[in-house]
Structure formats: structure tokens, C-alpha cells
Amino acid sequence: MTPLLRVLALFPLALLHGVGWVLGWIAFLASPTYRSRFVANAARAGYRFAQVRAAVGAAGRLVGEVPRLWFGRAVHIEWSRADLIDEARASGRGIVFLTPHLGCFEATAQGYAQRYGPITVLYRPARKAWLRPLVDSARARANLFTAPTTLAGVKQMLKALQAGQAVGLLPDQVPPNGLGVWAPFFGHPAYTMTLSTRLARQAGAVVLLAWGERLSWGRGFRIHLRPWAGDIASQPETAAAQVNGAMEALIRECPAQYLWGYARYKTPREVA
Template identity: 70%
Template sequence: MLSGWPLPLLHIMGAVLGWAAFLGSPTYRRRFLANAAQAGYRFASVRRAVAEAGKLVAEAPRLWFGSMPRIHWEGAELIDAARATGRGIVFLTPHLGCFEITAQAYAVRYGRITVLYRPARKAWLRELVDTARERTNLAAAPTTLAGVRQMLRALRAGEAVGLLPDQVPPQGLGAWAPFFGKEAYTMTLPARLVQQTGAVLLLAVGERLPHGQGYCVRLMPWEGALDSAPAPAAAQVNAQMERLVGGWPAQYLWGYARYKQPRVEMAP
């Protein structure tokens, strides 16, 4: 039912939900404020992010089951140039804005893309999310060794993959590196994918436009050469993510438990 609602209405509902969660959950509120402070932001600077987090939840039914909303592009020539080389593309985007829309928009405009995701713990929810995310030209790879192999195959075939590099990876798939001045367990997968396939590395942001007008997918080049060692490469990834967050701090998911310990959940 919600998938058929207009996006402006979903975002109004989401803003209310966001503030309800912020005011009703002391744990969430403390983490939100602590993460923002760690990055050097006062609450007044990121106050809008409370509502934006709620919009992220409310827009999910539309993105998973409804029609594609209006998409604007900025920097699409970077994708065109990367595809012209015949190499695969690794897109990195943090928990910023509507990160789901970046992969969906690519799938509609360019073709097949594989995204990394963490399967839900509950079976019924896992089935729902898996079904919703497996859309035309959009494949999902779990955070397991099998998922990593799936992404490698896609890149070697000249396709694209998408990662949330500020997501805490399972134990063994990351390295400790500073994120806004505090050590955070960071995935080393982006560097491994690029090193093993020669893929082009691009940064992507799905900016949520005001008043439910849609989204703007913004592409930016990776700055500098990616280090071959895991820990320095992880630090470079975090620095790039900090750059993106600095551009849109009011749309970052400050309530995400970025500094938590990794879980042991790797499958053989």
C-alpha cells in the first residue's frame, strides 16, 4: 500500500517518524549526538538529519515495490568514461541521503549492478528484503565469502558493484582505521576488488531533494591512488567518506552504530 503513496507524503510521514524515534529512544539519541559531535558538528548543524533518517525508512516501500521516482544526475560523464574503458566500476557511497537510489538509478540507466548487503537476521524479513532488492539489473550479494566472489565475477565481466564502505563489516573483512578521528572497523573490500580486477573507483551520493521532488545522483572521482596495504587503504576510504559527509551533513545517518565491534558471521 505504501509503495503507491506519493513521495512527498511518504517524506512527511518519515519526518514525523524520525523525530518520534529521536525523542523516544535515549540510546538512539545519545549515539546520534555522540557521532555528530565526534565529527565536529553541533546539533543545530545536523538537526535536519533527524527527519532525514525517518524519510529513509518511509521511502523504502516506494523504492522496493513502487515506480521509480524522479532522478537527476550530476557527474554521469564519469560513468560514461569508465564504461568506455571496458573495466568494471566500484561505487562507494556512505549512509548518506538515499543510498538505495544510487544503485537503482544506475540499473535503470546503464544496466546490471551488484550491491553488497547484510542479510536480515529474521527469516521473514530476510525473504522480504531479498525479494524487494532483486529488481531488474540489480543483484544483491551478501556479506559473505560467496558474496565477495559474486562481486569479483561481476567486475571481471565489466559490470558495476556498489558498497556502503562505512558499514561495519564482519570480523576478518576489515581493518581498524580512523573515521572522524576515532578508530572504526572499516571494510578492506573496496581495495581488494580494485586490486584484483582493475576496476574504476567512483564515489556516489543519492541526495534526497526537498519536498519529495525526487533524488539527485551525484558522482565524484576517487582522489589519489588507493594504497595496496589493508589498513592504509581503509584509512583512505574513510577520508573519502568524510569528504562526502562534509558535503551533506544534514543527510548523513548519524544514528548508525559506526564504532561498534564487528560480528563474527562469515560463512565458509
């Protein structure tokens, strides 16, 4: 698998995105379950399929760009509102980046690591044992560290924040049962992690919202940054609703690049 990905990493990003677009549509047409979930999730947010049709190909592009992001040379990255990072770093506090399954979330962490320095991102280890070494090693880049969704991983992220560094999470990822609360997401109950807000409160960190826009014709990515509005609520349910509301606002900026096929409303699995 690794040799193949390394070869694919040599291809232009535009070509990888083109192949990914085709794969996205093949998956959509071939899987009734994925297709119905995609349409239903978009409808919950108030979108007709015609309004988010482009997200089918975007999901495929997400897969197609993986070889380049994991094994290829650095991609072109632009910034929108980078002043928010400058202000946060000037305060000496750690930064918690919250990013939904929107655009290229791999690029947001890589972009920060390239431009600013160390960042630790939370990730869920691959369930298949043979994939774990590949995923763990492929995401390793200069100044980019990964923390698994375990107690040790949480401690690693908290230590980074206390050192004034940055961490990144996808808070619209469904956590295992007992590690989240039910909160509205586009007006419907969704099991939501509480880790992001707990980390920020405990470390006194700055919270920033971020997402990586996938530019056309393989031109790279543009990272959009937004400030967190107000204070984080002390009640877990209220804080989770705040996070979901912030993620909704980002998704509405570009619904054509959101992963509508992600099982956001599923019942959480039991903790292993």
C-alpha cells in the same frame, strides 16, 4: 508485511517523506541510546546538534521511502557528474561505487540500473528469518542484482567486475570481526571493511564515489558522483584510511542527510 508495503508504495513520495520525518523524530525522542549516539557521532565530526538537526527527520525519510523504492514505480533521478561513469564505461573496466550511509543509497543503485545496465550491490541479509524473503525479493529490479555478505557474494561481485559491470558497497558499514581493520573515521578509530579496495585492486576496476541526495517535497533524488583521488594503497590499513577519508568528504557535502545514529564506532561482531 508485503501487502502493506505495496499499498504504501502507491502513495506520493512527498507524503511518505512527511510521515517518515515524523517517525524519525519519534525514534529520536523516544530512544535515549539512539539520541546519545546520534549527538556523539556528530560531535566526533565537529558538528553541534543544531548543525545536523535536519538529519533526525532525514533518517525517518529513509524509512518512509522504502515502500516506494522497493515496490513502487520508478522515482525521478537526476545526475551530477555522470561523465565520470561514461569515462569509466568507455575504458571497458568494471566500476566499484562507494557510497556512505548518506542520503538515499538505494536510489544510487536503482538509478544506475535504470540508466546504464547491470549493477550488483552488496547487502547484509536480514537477521530475522521471516524478513529475508521480503528483503531479498523487494530489492530485485531490472539490471539490479544483490550479493550477500558471504564468500559466495564476494565471488559474485568479483565476477561482475571482471565482466566489466558495476558493483556497489557501503564501506562505512561495520564488517564482522576479522573482515576489516581499524582506521580513523573523523579522527576516531572505526572498524572498516577492506573488501571494497581489495575488489577494486584485484579486478583492476575504476572506483567512483557516489551518494543520492534526497530532494525536497518528494521531487526525487540527485545522484552525486566524485572521482577517486590517486591510487589505492596496497596496505589494508592505509587503504581503509583512504576510503574513510573519501566517505568523510562526501558526508561533509551534506551532513544533514547522514545517518549520524548509525553505530559506526561499535565493536565488530564475531563471524557466524
